Amino acid sequence: MTILYIVTVIESMHTSRSGGRAALGDKGDGKMGSIDTINVRSRSGTSNGAVTQRFARLLVKFVEGIELMLEKRRSRCALLELTDEQLKDIGISRADAAREGLRPFWD
Template sequence: MDTIETISYARLGARTSGQRTYVSRLVLVVSSLASRIGNLLERRRSRLALLEMTDDQLKDIGVSRCDAHREGLRPFWD
């Protein structure tokens, strides 16, 4: 009877470690995706901020109104 219990525990342990690997990979993928989406949204916010700047503010950072308009209208994934 001891041998059967040992085999059962060994199988259970193998299954649990496999699940941990799957879960850890899933967490990694989800966190990576969330990070990527956050970066895309931040890029979009900064491009929209360029559109709201005055000519003097754009001159301070060395960007023309035309360049700011072109950059502000770009899609967030670009």
Template sequence: MNTQKLTSHSFQSARAANLSAASLLSQVVQTLRRWNQLARQRRQLASLSDEMLKDIGRSRADIEWEASRPFWDDPDRR
């Protein structure tokens, strides 16, 4: 294999690895943002008054159950 082909192949491999790493990093950031969003929403639900919960048709027990779920427990990922 000549030097030009070797360099070209190495560059393409490095580029593919960079794209793969960038894609992985993007997925990690997206997951962390989603987990943060879930944790924030659950804290907000837990802070609602009983009157507000009644308005949205939920009981305090429903909200306590939801708020006690771990942040990584994403209902959209099932």
């Protein structure tokens, strides 16, 4: 849900980039002429939409990485809360659980 919201916001920022002002060569109907389209693509080699999509994908990967790190931290904290009997059931000693549970979330 969070990732979807971020991508939606980025795409809406891209579509409203002109801020309601008419762009150079714009006839006021919201459409770009073929020369304007060529100029936009030739400046950077890609269209603004492609750049926005790449940025959105990068942002989604970043957020997914953060979510993965937080999930690791939650599972390590849960491991620290297990009783000796529960640790014995899964075949882990208290020392192994403490070593794993105290690792930093980015590790």
